[in-house]
Amino acid sequence: MTITFTEPNQQDVWENRYQGRKTGWDRGQSSPAIGHWFPSISPPPARILVPACGCGHEVVTLCEQGYVVTAIDFAPSAIETLNTKLHQKGLRADVIQADLLAWEPTQAFDIVYEQTALCALEPALWHNYADRLYQWLTAEGILLGLFMQTDREGGPPWHCAIESLKEVFPATRWHWPSQQDQRITHPSGFNELALVLKRRRSAR
């Protein structure tokens, strides 16, 4: 007898987490990183992409500040929650239900606000995702990253070791900051490494 194990559909897995309220990553409010980085990093109305936006607390705050925001997630419940919040506040954002590894934008972004999206993906997918981030940004766009630090095997959240980040976001494509130790606490009990990576106009 042959038993075939099929990979669980990741969209279903994440959707079930939302439906089962197993959303330990959700702060219930915007990350303190928003107040730290905006608006000084780039004033409104810059175009910002929030990949794997979840319930999108940061999307709401960025819209309130006057940014032009596109938000993506493949979990229908997360998208519905975000759309409801935006509607209640009379705000507008381009909210898209799509797989980050298949979606293509029609216009480049000035900023990508990457909050715990990489750590939600299997490490085998990281190069593909990082290539996409590079393509999605304007020539001198900025990647604001909050990369989960778990210091353990397995995931999600997968541990985003600085060595792995340097491999998927190589210095040939990204200007790295000299300071690489800024941490933000996270409701999961882990913390996030906060990095500002500036896209190089052309890869060396």
Ligand SMILES: C[S@@+](CC[C@H](N)C(=O)[O-])C[C@H]1O[C@@H](n2cnc3c(N)ncnc32)[C@H](O)[C@@H]1O
């Ligand atoms: C850890 S949660 C983070 C959500 C949000 N950034 C936050 O900090 O609250 C990861 C999110 O990634 C989404 N996700 C995972 N893989 C995805 C993919 N391939 N395409 C789109 N969304 C994805 C999940 O649905 C989930 O909302």
